[in-house]
Amino acid sequence: MQDIRFFSGEVLPLERHKVRIVQKLNLLPVEERFACLQASKNNLYLLKNRDIFLDMLTDSGVNAMSDRQLAAMMSADDAYAGSETFFELEAVIKDIFGMDHFLPAHQGRGCERVLADLLVKEGDLLPMNYHFTTTRAHIVRCGGEIVELLCEGAEECESTEPFKGNIDTKALADLLATTTRNVPFVRLEAGANLIGGQPFSLANLEETYRICQEHKILLVVDASLLQDNLYLIKKREAAAKDLTIRDICRKIAANSDIIYFSARKFGFAKGGGIVLREGPLVGKLQELIVLNEGFLTYGGMSVREMAAMTVGLEESMDESIISQGPEYIAYMVDELSKRGVPVVKPAGGLGCHLNARGFAPDVPGEEYPAAAVASALYLAGGIRGMERGTLSEDRLPDGREKIASMELLRLAVPRRVFTLSQIRYCIDRVHWLWENRELIGGLRFTREPKILRFFIGELEPTSDWQDKLVAKFRADFGDSL
Numbered sequence: 124m125q126d127i128r129f130f131s132g133e134v135l136p137l138e139r140h141k142v143r144i145v146q147k148l149n150l151l152p153v154e155e156r157f158a159c160l161q162a163s164k165n166n167l168y169l170l171k172n173r174d175i176f177l178d179m180l181t182d183s184g185v186n187a188m189s190d191r192q193l194a195a196m197m198s199a200d201d202a203y204a205g206s207e208t209f210f211e212l213e214a215v216i217k218d219i220f221g222m223d224h225f226l227p228a229h230q231g232r233g234c235e236r237v238l239a240d241l242l243v244k245e246g247d248l249l250p251m252n253y254h255f256t257t258t259r260a261h262i263v264r265c266g267g268e269i270v271e272l273l274c275e276g277a278e279e280c281e282s283t284e285p286f287k288g289n290i291d292t293k294a295l296a297d298l299l300a301t302t303t304r305n306v307p308f309v310r311l312e313a314g315a316n317l318i319g320g321q322p323f324s325l326a327n328l329e330e331t332y333r334i335c336q337e338h339k340i341l342l343v344v345d346a347s348l349l350q351d352n353l354y355l356i357k358k359r360e361a362a363a364k365d366l367t368i369r370d371i372c373r374k375i376a377a378n379s380d381i382i383y384f385s386a387r388k389f390g391f392a393k394g395g396g397i398v399l400r401e402g403p404l405v406g407k408l409q410e411l412i413v414l415n416e417g418f419l420t421y422g423g424m425s426v427r428e429m430a431a432m433t434v435g436l437e438e439s440m441d442e443s444i445i446s447q448g449p450e451y452i453a454y455m456v457d458e459l460s461k462r463g464v465p466v467v468k469p470a471g472g473l474g475c476h477l478n479a480r481g482f483a484p485d486v487p488g489e490e491y492p493a494a495a496v497a498s499a500l501y502l503a504g505g506i507r508g509m510e511r512g513t514l515s516e517d518r519l520p521d522g523r524e525k526i527a528s529m530e531l532l533r534l535a536v537p538r539r540v541f542t543l544s545q546i547r548y549c550i551d552r553v554h555w556l557w558e559n560r561e562l563i564g565g566l567r568f569t570r571e572p573k574i575l576r577f578f579i580g581e582l583e584p585t586s587d588w589q590d591k592l593v594a595k596f597r598a599d600f601g602d603s604l
């Protein structure tokens with residue numbers, strides 16, 4: 124893909140699409156934002172969408188569709204069994220991955236559920252670059268234990284390593300050579316979500332596959348965040364410079380046994396599925412899909428979503444389309460770094476990740492720094508990010524907090540959704556918050572659920588720090604929103 128240079132020399136991520144359908148956004152005055160934050164008990168999941176200006180909670184299921192996707196949805200073939208729309212989707216997926224079978228599922232965790240049910244048994248060990256919450260939950264549910272083998276430095280916020288999502292292949296080889304436990308599969312997650320959307324390299328995948336084959340162990344790739352990973356391989360890995368995105372995709376498939384994905388991220392739609400070659404697992408997985416997800420020609424997805432996904436996956440093979448997300452993220456990372464704001468580096472996929480420990484060094488882990496910065500950013504700009512730190516962990520068996528290794532506030536950049544001025548507004552408000560970071564205090568639970576507490580837990584500030592932050596905003600911005 125050829126770059127587009129500005130005469131001025133400025134480097135800007137230029138959108139390669141135009142906006143033809145819009146949704147009005149509300150930006151409430153800061154006092155009303157404060158009232159909404161209090162009503163949602165300092166838990167941004169409990170906010171109403173109408174009270175949010177920029178929703179950067181996630182990229183899941185909220186990516187913008189193209190005109191071609193919307194058109195395809197109108198002519199989807201509706202049938203419980205044998206829908207033509209499914210066969211069109213299947214053909215595109217088989218072509219992209221060069222594999223024999225596509226088994227549909229309602230979303231990523233549906234794939235994880237059937238894979239864990241089939242493959243994971245009590246006492247099994249599952250090596251991976253890094254876990255995702257739903258993946259871990261299904262593996263643990265089936266009695267497995269995960270072991271994370273990230274490459275060195277992957278959990279350092281600031282680094283120059285281009286592929287922080289790489290698995291440590293030496294550690295993997297040692298583990299497989301010495302363990303006496305059953306290892307049903309090794310899992311490699313594209314765009315490792317919880318460490319900041321960090322990619323793996325093609326070389327790392329190839330070496331991992333070689334090791335797995337040597338030990339006759341399956342390699343499963345979680346391709347939910349593959350779109351950004353594909354682009355970052357193309358940009359950062361010399362050996363992939365002259366490959367097309369489709370070539371890279373095929374190489375990834377040729378170096379894995381099973382690929383599964385959430386099409387809420389990969390495919391600009393909503394759904395998911397498992398892709399694999401012919402073999403004894405196919406029939407068994409099909410039975411579990413029918414039992415848990417739906418018949419083999421829809422797997423829990425609506426035919427409209429399948430039609431949108433068929434086009435969306437084709438669009439994902441176009442570098443000038445998939446460049447937009449990572450380029451916006453890189454722009455945010457660069458601009459925030461210039462202003463001294465601590466962010467995860469290098470820029471990955473999915474979103475820009477603020478290092479909340481750097482932001483609020485005096486807020487102890489037990490008072491949830493990333494959640495505190497998240498609440499502060501909603502006050503500062505009506506922006507909703509997602510806490511990725513201690514609050515998202517479970518307590519230790521003795522009741523103490525398990526302090527997360529990384530305390531991040533994720534600002535997701537859903538694909539094709541925001542304009543550059545909205546991104547610049549976000550940078551501006553994060554910058555303002557950074558300059559006023561000494562005002563940020565902690566949070567504590569007033570209601571703490573036992574399971575996945577971050578979704579519906581209720582919190583309050585540990586002091587009147589939010590009142591002071593709101594007052595400072597008024598003082599700095601006058602009567603501006």
Ligand code: F0G
Binds near residue numbers: 183231232345385
């Ligand atoms: N794997 C990865 C790497 C993911 O990021 C997700 C979802 C899943 C699996 C599960 O897929 O939601 O379709 O069931 N990540 C979302 C997020 C929830 O906000 O990062 P799902």
